[in-house]
Amino acid sequence: MVSWDLRSAGYGGAQVLHDIQLSVARGQVLALLGRNGAGKTTLLHTLFNLGPQSEGRIVLAGQDVQGWATHRVARMGAALVPQGRGVFADLTVAESLGMAAWWSGRKRRGEWTLERILSLFPRLQERRGSMCSALSGGERQMLALARALLTQPSLLVLDEPGEGLAPLAVEQVVAASVRMLRQAGVTIVMAEQDIALALAVATRVAVIDGGTLVFDGTPDTLRARQDVLQRHLGV
Numbered sequence: 001m002v003s004w005d006l007r008s009a010g011y012g013g014a015q016v017l018h019d020i021q022l023s024v025a026r027g028q029v030l031a032l033l034g035r036n037g038a039g040k041t042t043l044l045h046t047l048f049n050l051g052p053q054s055e056g057r058i059v060l061a062g063q064d065v066q067g068w069a070t071h072r073v074a075r076m077g078a079a080l081v082p083q084g085r086g087v088f089a090d091l092t093v094a095e096s097l098g099m100a101a102w103w104s105g106r107k108r109r110g111e112w113t114l115e116r117i118l119s120l121f122p123r124l125q126e127r128r129g130s131m132c133s134a135l136s137g138g139e140r141q142m143l144a145l146a147r148a149l150l151t152q153p154s155l156l157v158l159d160e161p162g163e164g165l166a167p168l169a170v171e172q173v174v175a176a177s178v179r180m181l182r183q184a185g186v187t188i189v190m191a192e193q194d195i196a197l198a199l200a201v202a203t204r205v206a207v208i209d210g211g212t213l214v215f216d217g218t219p220d221t222l223r224a225r226q227d228v229l230q231r232h233l234g235v
């Protein structure tokens, strides 16, 4: 579904990522773990060409999209839910969803209708008249996911979906949503610092430290690797 084979990526003259080879098959949930500044966001952003310059190949759905403009990568079926969730504060939930549905309906129609999405997130239906600025962190995350699903993604990229959420919201919103989307067949790549969350929902985990891939395997294998957990994740 997506694979990175990068010699390097960085900003201006500053190299951040070194020799990254990583691939995610259709229907998998890959969690990218790493401490602050390890390079997780940079790796996600290389796919969307959102800042970092990269050298190498990034293959999405069979096409090398390295260096493509963001909107062309989106048109190939990749959707990004950025860190901080990127929801517009001065719209109501209904307006925000209506706008996303209208916008994406012009480009792609598919199985993720607003009705289906609202049936998966009934809380958004209840909150449809509320301003986005009044939503809780968990509700904002649901809204950001709903808006991304309206673009009919074959690949959903989540940048630290658990960040800043209370433990209950991490479990009830993020973990529950990722499991639900996995069951619906959506391929997910998520950067995360919450190791417990990543291990609970991912089918595969990769660990980045200092811009280098230091582990790539199953959650069970990582659980058993105390050395990796200690040395690269500070557990």
Ligand SMILES: Nc1ncnc2c1ncn2[C@@H]1O[C@H](COP(=O)(O)OP(=O)(O)OP(=O)(O)O)[C@@H](O)[C@H]1O
Pocket (backbone or CB within 6 Å): 011, 014, 016, 034, 035, 036, 037, 038, 039, 040, 041, 042, 043, 051, 191, 193
């Ligand atoms: N726009 C930028 N310009 C220059 N350097 C950047 C830029 N964005 C990130 N960096 C640097 O790249 C390195 C990796 O940052 P990145 O945001 O990818 O890490 P991360 O693993 O996502 O961490 P975090 O959890 O803090 O977001 C850091 O040293 C950071 O300072």
